[in-house]
Amino acid sequence: MKNTKSQKIRLGLFVIVGTMLFVTGVYFIGQRQNMFKKTFKINAYFQNVNGLQKGNNVRYSGINIGTVSGIEMINDSTIKVSMNIEEKIITHIKKDAIATIGSDGLVGNMILSIVPGKGSAPVISNGDTIESYSKIGADDILSTLSVSSENAAILMSDLLKITTSMIEGKGTLGLLLNDTLMAKDMRQSVVNLKKISRGVITTIDELNEMITSLKKNQETVLGVLLNDSISGKKMKTIIGNLETSSEEIETIMANIDAVIDDINSSNGTFNYIVKDTALVNSLKSTLHNINEGTDKFNQNMEALKHNFLTRRYFRKLERKERKEAKK
Amino acid sequence: MFGINKIKPRIDDFLVEIGALSYFSGRFFREVFKRPFEFKELLRQCFNMGNRSLLLVGITGFIIGLVLTLQTRPTLQEFGAVSWMPSMVGISIVREIGPMITALVCAGRIGSGIGAELGSMRVTEQIDAMEVSGTNPFKYLVVTRVLAITLMLPLLVVVGDAVALYGSYLVEHLKGDVSFNLYFNQVFDSLEFGDIIPATVKSFFFGFAIGIVGCFKGYYCNKGTEGVGKAANSAVVFTSLLLFVIDFIAVFVADIFYEL
Amino acid sequence: MMVQHNISAKKEGIETQTIVLEIKDLYKSFGDNHVLNGFNMKLHQGENLVIMGKSGSGKSVMIKCLVGLMEADRGSISVMQNDITTLNQEALDILRADIGFLFQGSALYDSMTVRENLEFPLRRHTKKFDGAIDTETLIVEALENVGLVDAIDLMPSELSGGMKRRIALARTLILRPKIILYDEPTSGLDPITAKEIIILMQDIQKKYNTSSLIITHDVDCARVISDRMILLIDGVDYAVGTFKELSALKDPKVRAFFKQ
Numbered sequence: 001m002k003n004t005k006s007q008k009i010r011l012g013l014f015v016i017v018g019t020m021l022f023v024t025g026v027y028f029i030g031q032r033q034n035m036f037k038k039t040f041k042i043n044a045y046f047q048n049v050n051g052l053q054k055g056n057n058v059r060y061s062g063i064n065i066g067t068v069s070g071i072e073m074i075n076d077s078t079i080k081v082s083m084n085i086e087e088k089i090i091t092h093i094k095k096d097a098i099a100t101i102g103s104d105g106l107v108g109n110m111i112l113s114i115v116p117g118k119g120s121a122p123v124i125s126n127g128d129t130i131e132s133y134s135k136i137g138a139d140d141i142l143s144t145l146s147v148s149s150e151n152a153a154i155l156m157s158d159l160l161k162i163t164t165s166m167i168e169g170k171g172t173l174g175l176l177l178n179d180t181l182m183a184k185d186m187r188q189s190v191v192n193l194k195k196i197s198r199g200v201i202t203t204i205d206e207l208n209e210m211i212t213s214l215k216k217n218q219e220t221v222l223g224v225l226l227n228d229s230i231s232g233k234k235m236k237t238i239i240g241n242l243e244t245s246s247e248e249i250e251t252i253m254a255n256i257d258a259v260i261d262d263i264n265s266s267n268g269t270f271n272y273i274v275k276d277t278a279l280v281n282s283l284k285s286t287l288h289n290i291n292e293g294t295d296k297f298n299q300n301m302e303a304l305k306h307n308f309l310t311r312r313y314f315r316k317l318e319r320k321e322r323k324e325a326k327k
Numbered sequence: 328m329f330g331i332n333k334i335k336p337r338i339d340d341f342l343v344e345i346g347a348l349s350y351f352s353g354r355f356f357r358e359v360f361k362r363p364f365e366f367k368e369l370l371r372q373c374f375n376m377g378n379r380s381l382l383l384v385g386i387t388g389f390i391i392g393l394v395l396t397l398q399t400r401p402t403l404q405e406f407g408a409v410s411w412m413p414s415m416v417g418i419s420i421v422r423e424i425g426p427m428i429t430a431l432v433c434a435g436r437i438g439s440g441i442g443a444e445l446g447s448m449r450v451t452e453q454i455d456a457m458e459v460s461g462t463n464p465f466k467y468l469v470v471t472r473v474l475a476i477t478l479m480l481p482l483l484v485v486v487g488d489a490v491a492l493y494g495s496y497l498v499e500h501l502k503g504d505v506s507f508n509l510y511f512n513q514v515f516d517s518l519e520f521g522d523i524i525p526a527t528v529k530s531f532f533f534g535f536a537i538g539i540v541g542c543f544k545g546y547y548c549n550k551g552t553e554g555v556g557k558a559a560n561s562a563v564v565f566t567s568l569l570l571f572v573i574d575f576i577a578v579f580v581a582d583i584f585y586e587l
Numbered sequence: 588m589m590v591q592h593n594i595s596a597k598k599e600g601i602e603t604q605t606i607v608l609e610i611k612d613l614y615k616s617f618g619d620n621h622v623l624n625g626f627n628m629k630l631h632q633g634e635n636l637v638i639m640g641k642s643g644s645g646k647s648v649m650i651k652c653l654v655g656l657m658e659a660d661r662g663s664i665s666v667m668q669n670d671i672t673t674l675n676q677e678a679l680d681i682l683r684a685d686i687g688f689l690f691q692g693s694a695l696y697d698s699m700t701v702r703e704n705l706e707f708p709l710r711r712h713t714k715k716f717d718g719a720i721d722t723e724t725l726i727v728e729a730l731e732n733v734g735l736v737d738a739i740d741l742m743p744s745e746l747s748g749g750m751k752r753r754i755a756l757a758r759t760l761i762l763r764p765k766i767i768l769y770d771e772p773t774s775g776l777d778p779i780t781a782k783e784i785i786i787l788m789q790d791i792q793k794k795y796n797t798s799s800l801i802i803t804h805d806v807d808c809a810r811v812i813s814d815r816m817i818l819l820i821d822g823v824d825y826a827v828g829t830f831k832e833l834s835a836l837k838d839p840k841v842r843a844f845f846k847q
Contacts, residue, residue, distance in 0.1 A: 444698075447697070448696075448697075451693075452691065453694045453696055453697070455651070455690065455694065456696075457707070459654055459688045460683075460707055461683055461708065461710075462710060
């Protein structure tokens with residue numbers, strides 16, 4: 001009947017342990033924090049968090065190093081994301097690291113990944129704020145790019161048309177050259193080609209301009225990305241290629257011009273061509289050159305298409321085309 | 328006609344039982360707030376029901392966690408979703424399996440215990456003796472027991488949950504080389520208040536059901552040793568049934584509150 | 588068919604004593620089973636009244652109605668000038684402190700030691716002694732009366748039937764009741780132990796000058812202890828008188844009792 005002392009103690013112990021288990025369970029669920037580990041806190045500011053939630057993982061070079069501990073609206077366009085990071089990882093994160101938001105596999109959980117910076121900056125400390133690279137920011141950059149790359153796209157499709165018609169036209173060259181209408185067309189195409197190459201040049205100029213401005217303004221995020229990442233380098237080579245190919249096109253253009261002029265000034269075009277083998281040869285080689293040049297240009301454009309910065313734009317274009325095709 | 332005649336008394340019996348149990352519960356609520364409080368007896372019963380069930384609840388919980396993980400593993404592996412194991416096991420244990428298994432085990436141990444104890448006390452006139460001694464036996468025997476199991480069961484459920492999760496972790500650790508931290512990180516990542524709060528509230532009701540049915544069956548036990556056995560047996564059967572009914576209602580209500 | 592054998596004038600002086608317990612016209616039935624059909628009884632101060640009857644004749648029901656463990660259908664029961672049927676719980680509890688009840692199967696609390704069993708009635712009836720007397724001395728004194736002081740820390744399961752009965756008697760005595768109700772005090776005991784219990788009952792009566800109501804179907808017990816007897820047959824007080832007077836009756840129903 002009497003409650004012995006040891007019974008009381010054991011009951012008390014059970015009640016305390018049980019309650020504590022419950023409370024800790026509730027605590028961990030409530031906090032959804034990085035349990036069992038010492039953490040420190042860093043922040044990043046975003047314009048858009050794309051559905052990131054409290055408790056989502058934070059990754060650094062693909063390793064889970066912590067969780068998002070808070071998402072807070074600072075003003076109408078800035079969101080402060082704070083995260084708890086494992087303390088042992090602290091020595092690896094530099095102050096110039098960049099935070100980006102992405103999704104984690106099929107399941108679609110959002111993750112916050114931290115991309116390493118140049119590595120020369122000092123190590124981050126508790127409470128620091130790191131740069132962010134928001135998807136909305138990328139969109140902005142792309143929209144400025146799109147103005148110039150739009151020209152490149154039109155030009156590319158035009159070139160494709162011309163080259164195919166020229167390649168096919170080889171067999172019907174006699175017909176083509178006999179017919180003045182065709183010759184007119186040809187001239188028109190050449191004029192187009194000229195325009196195109198000019199367009200290419202302006203595009204390249206614009207791209208160059210943009211890249212130099214980015215180079216100068218190294219603090220901007222894109223600048224860093226372009227300067228330091230592999231993709232940035234690729235971008236540069238692409239632009240370099242574009243330049244050379246457009247120069248080639250320019251010379252081709254001049255050649256074609258001369259040929260057409262010759263054709264026009266003579267009376268019997270066909271005879272002339274047949275007689276003047278040199279001209280025929282030169283025409284042939286010119287066409288070949290055009291082919292080559294446009295091929296290269298195509299390659300470059302393709303490369304540009306796959307570049308991560310401009311990829312989105314080309315996709316959009318494709319979609320638009322499909323839509324129009326449907327209509 | 329013949330069938331109805333056979334069934335009708337059974338239905339009547341059942342309704343009488345439900346009615347009597349309701350009265351009994353009503354009496355519990357009337358007496359639980361009335362002085363004098365049998366605090367010492369309450370503590371003793373808490374110890375009896377809480378501490379003495381710990382081992383049983385722990386072992387069952389551990390095995391359930393182990394088995395659940397082992398059984399689910401191949402299926403999840405097929406989908407390449409073994410990494411979801413902690414979340415799945417965590418949610419199913421905390422939400423449903425933990426409270427239910429603990430309650431059923433306690434219905435077996437405590438419910439039948441109460442039924443048999445009070446039944447034999449009734450049969451040997453100990454309850455009468457108490458009443459004659461000026462102690463309200465309802466207060467001394469029923470209120471303390473029902474209160475004790477109502478308070479202890481949620482704690483037992485928490486312990487059962489914890490042990491079950493540990494059992495599940497062990498399997499994951501041995502088979503999938505999952506660390507303790509990762510496992511419990513994932514478990515707690517997947518859990519929400521919507522999982523743990525209804526489960527805890529449910530446990531209180533489970534405890535109450537175990538206590539009140541056990542006491543009811545024992546308190547109104549028929550004379551003779553056969554009555555005692557019957558009281559203990561029907562306490563377990565009726566409690567188990569009631570547990571599922573309560574579980575259904577609890578899930579239903581929790582669903583309305585947390586899903587909308 | 589019903590014959591009332593009211594044999595007057597029994598022991599010298601008893602009639603002049605005050606009546607401590609009186610039942611008038613008591614009716615009690617369980618469904619169709621009419622157990623008591625107008626039972627009457629009087630118990631005088633200092634008297635040993637034996638009520639004899641067959642098993643199931645309603646002796647236990649009658650005695651339970653006396654202390655309010657059962658409610659009579661009809662009739663009045665007055666204990667020391669208090670009508671039991673109209674008392675509230677609190678007054679009933681106070682009154683019960685003056686009535687000792689020795690249950691048929693001893694009704695010791697299985698889960699408590701002998702000491703705790705004896706302490707139990709003191710929990711609520713401390714007023715009776717104004718807290719002036721130490722419970723320990725009361726317990727020891729009660730155990731000395733039954734000669735079992737050594738058993739103070741034993742559990743009831745460790746005691747023999749006779750010892751249990753004595754402890755139960757000690758528990759009954761601990762509140763110094765004015766009236767003691769014995770429900771089959773010798774049932775389930777061997778003749779020698781039964782005799783010991785009867786002697787004990789007599790000793791106690793002498794020592795504390797209590798009035799006793801003894802229910803039994805044991806003729807030997809009745810012969811030894813009774814001042815007066817009532818035969819409970821067919822739910823009524825069929826015959827009243829001393830043992831000698833009743834055993835001399837020719838009525839076949841009465842004869843049946845004394846044949847054994």
